[in-house]
Structures are given as C-alpha cells and as structure tokens.
Amino acid sequence: MLTKRRIEWAMYAAFVVLIMFAPLFMDPFWLNRVAKYLVFGILGVAVALSWGYAGILNLGQGLFFGAGAYMLAMSLKLASPTSLQQGSDKPVPDFMLWNAEPGAPTELCCINKASFLWLPFQSQWFGVAMGLILPVVIAIVLGLVVFRKRISGVFVSIITLALVLLVRLVVIDAQPITNGFNGLTDLGWFKVGDLEFDPYIVPTYYLVAISLSLVLLAARLLVETRAGVILQAVRDDQNRARYLGFDVTSYQTFFFSVSAAIAGFAGMLYVVVSEFASPTFMDLTFSITMVVWAAVGGRSSILGACIGAILINVISAKVSETEGFAEAWKAVIGLIFVLVVLYLPRGLAGLAHDFVDRLAARKPGNGTQALRVTDPSSQAAE
C-alpha cells in the first residue's frame, strides 16, 4: 500500500523534472507555446480541485481566469511604452484616448467617467494582488449565496455558466475602460526588480514551470489535509456530513475560492506569456474546454487533470498544423473526448491507477483485491 503512495509522488516528481528540463530541447517559439500550455495545466488543477474534489462542476472557471488576467493586464498596459507616449507625463492607455470626448484631459483620473479605476494599477503589484483578490472575492460571494441555499449539481453549473457570460457582456460593454471586445493588447513586460519577463526567454518559461510545480504540490497537500478529506466526504454525501456536524457551506466555499484563486493566478501568468487579455477568456467554449481537459486527464486526480490540459493542447497544436486536419482538428479533439468519457470515465489518471494496481497485484501476497482495495492515503488522489 505504501508503495502505491510512493509511485504517486514519484509521478509528481517525474513530471516536475520533465518540465524543468524541457527548455533544453525547445526553440523560443515552442518554449513560449509550452509555457502557455503549462498555464492551462494550472487551470486543470483548479478544475480538478472544484470538480473532482469538491464535486462542484464550475462551467464558468473562465470568469476567475479572466478576472486574474484583466487585473494584471491593466497594470502591464500602464507599463507599456505606448501608454507613456500619449502626451501626458503619467501613463494613459492608448485606447482611452481614441475614444475620449473632445476636450477631455489626458489624465488617467478623468479622461472618462470610470478611468479613475485604473489609477491604483500604476503599481504592478497592485495588479498582481487584485488578480488573486478579485477572483477570491467573487468566489466567496457566489459560494455563500449558492451553497447556503443548498444549490448543487447541475444548477451550480448553470449559475456559473450564466455568470461568466454575463460578465463577458459587461466587459465588452464597458468599452471605455476595458477596450471592449478588442481586449487589452500591446502590454508591457512583467518585471521583478531588474528582470523583465520577455515571453520568449527562458526565465519566463521557468516562472510558469515553477509556479505550476508549486501549485501542484500545494493542491496535492491541501487535499490530503483533514479539511481535504472532509471536503471529499461532503462531495460524497452532503447531508451525512451536515449531520456529523460539519458546516458544509464553509467547506464548499473555501475550496471553491481556492480553485478561483488558482484560476486567477493562471490568468495572470497567461497574460505574462501571451501579452494580452481579452473577453474570449470568458467565452463559454473556453470554460467548457477546461472541463474537457480535466475529464480527459482524470478529474479526481490533480496531476491527471494538469497533464490532460497540457496533452490536449499539444495534440491540438500538432493536429491543427497537420495538413488535411487544419479544418477538422476540432472534430478530432471532440472525438478524443467522447472516447475518453465512454471508455475511461476516470480519465488517464484512472488508467494509470489501474495499471499500478495490476502491477501490485502481480507481486505475490500483495493486494489480492487490488482493484477494490486502495489505501486511504492514495484514495485521496484517485
């Protein structure tokens, strides 16, 4: 039983080593691409946490991703050279000028009615802080309303889905301060001290890779705490947990918020590597795509969902660039999804688990009922 747990941690270690050495084999173009996929891997972790462990199928994870992305993008927009060349000594986003009413002062405070909201974003770290705070605040408010009312299952999915579409509309509509459906482009680079994170350099890749490793580790440890186990109990039977004295709402809200924070963090990293933020982050298709990644990788495995996200994106990239598939690649991805749901309901992670179980069963006197019996600690990762 202990060996199984060791194998699991070995998988995590192998994955981290793999992404750490990947830059040795890639040109800057692929390095940037893979960095984006690793960001999606972080999103996979967020989905696994809320869907696999909390049993909350959030079809609006893009809301948290988008919130994180926009918060940092606002800061990076102000750090962009073009924002400093608009005829003011303080930065002003170029799109605000294009749409300014005649005679409006070229100042962030009052170029339009809501532009003052941008003022604190002149500090990059304010943007970073807001990129975590905003998703968490939304998640807490949403969680307290939804979970206190004991709304569960498909209804939570519908509410989150509606909400992400609503916010997307608002963002597009608030054109004077969000640049509408064009999103925020032409951003400056993220800076830490003297280090500028040009998206095509190796340090930027490592920023993402180390972030992903830390998120993986933290999420895995979190679900192994007592609270993580109780959360799984809540997922299995809310009522039973309630009648054992647990405040179900607070558990659901807490883990929903953690998932939101991870998604917001991923949104910020995505802005760093892709240099834009746009309302497409809050498209329905994107939120559903995340769920597909997690389903393929294995929603009840943190590492599985993460690998699922990366794998599907690598496959999409390859297939979409293969001649003859340029048009049909989405169908290919759809087919993979259907096949996985039909034949691998626990995703690739489930397949890996069964494989390890079978190996363990082959050893004499070890786990005669390997498929049924799993030790409590490894259960958490299934």
Added chain:
Amino acid sequence: MAQAALTIDGLSVDFEGFKAVNQVTMTVDEGELRVLLGANGAGKTTLMDLISGKTKSVSGRVYLHDTDITNWEEHKIARAGIGRKFQIPSVFKDLTVRRNLEVASCKKPGVFANLRFGFGAEARENVDEVLELIGLTEHANQVAAYLSHGQTQWLELGLLITQNPKIILLDEPTAGMTQAETHKTSLIVNNLKGRHTIIVVEHDMAFVREIAERITVLHLGQVLAEGNVEAIENNPKVREAYLGSKGIS
C-alpha cells in the same frame, strides 16, 4: 428518577395544512432506549426530522438537556450532541471505511481548524475500536461503495458511534436486512445502551423485542400511547390503530 436527555414539548409541524406531527410531547431519559412505533404516515420520521433540524417546526420546543435547540441549523444540532442515522443508508461512498470513520472522529468542525495532516493517535484508537464493534475491521481499507447493504448500514452506525453524540436517532436501522444481519444490528444497538440515549424508529417487531425498553406509539401525528412492550401490546387503542387484533407477533 433519571435526568431527561431530550424533552419535546408540544411540537407541531404544518405541511400546507397537513399536520404531520401535531402537539407531540414526550420526554426521553438519559441513557434510555426509546422505540417509536406507528403505521406509515404516523409522523415518526417527521418527528426525527424536527429533532435533528431537517424540518422546521411551527410551534413547540425541543430541549437537549437544558438547551433549547428548536429549529437550529442541522450541523449545529449535530455538534450539540444529536447524531442521526438515515432510513436510506448514507455513507461517504468514495472513501475507504477507515476514512469514513476518521471524518466522523473529527472533533473540530471548521475548515481552518482542519488544515493539518492526519487525524491523530486518539482518533486512530477510537476508529479501531469502532471498527471492531461494527465488525468491519477486515474491510477497513475497502472503499465504502463496495460494501454490502448490511455493512453499509453498520458503517453508518459506526459513523454515529465515532461521533459519540449524547443522543442517537436511528431511522429504521434494519430496513432491508436479512435476519442474521438484523440480529447483528440488535447486538450493536444493545451494546450502545446505557452509553447513549437512543431513539429508534422501527417496524421489525422481532428487532423491537430484542432491543426495546419503552415504546412510544404515534398515530396520525399524535402520541397514542407510551409504555413497555407488554403494556403497548395490551393497549386497546394501539391494537385498534396499528397492531390489528393479533398483537405484536
């Protein structure tokens, strides 16, 4: 005279005009095992729902010792010391049997108090004892979903025992069980006698005879009679309303 563990005073509920429980008053003493009898629709399960907070009452009070727990939220009532087993067995099916019990052993209910690893040595001992008591030691590392119906019922009983509440509410603990399983359940329940105050809703007369001390008979949402097995058997009103003319057999 033993101290009253649970006092129900004039409790009523109204489902759009239908009074499923109507002016029920009863007192259960510390350490007592009380059986609730009654035909379908007599209000037995509804009474349990009212005690455990699942349904809110419209009038009357419920006291746990001296604490008024009327219409509290479920998890608060549970923390105050009332554990409940459901008619349809509910356990955490994707967790192992041991994990199930560990969750129940958790003393602190809050999220932040539980952001730490392991359930502690005390919990492990407690869990081992309970596993022994409910006879699932060999299945400790099995996922609960693979347990048989009877074993699932015992596991849920085990959750309650681990939680160690002052009062245990059991809603048809032998529903769907074989005779042998029913007997084993009665052994478990008898083992709890004295340590906990227990209220059981049950139809199975063989089981009732094995465990019962005092019986309260409900009929159309009201208390019809109260007494020991013999007194209930011979009570003409009870015979008429529930047992028919044949008595408890």
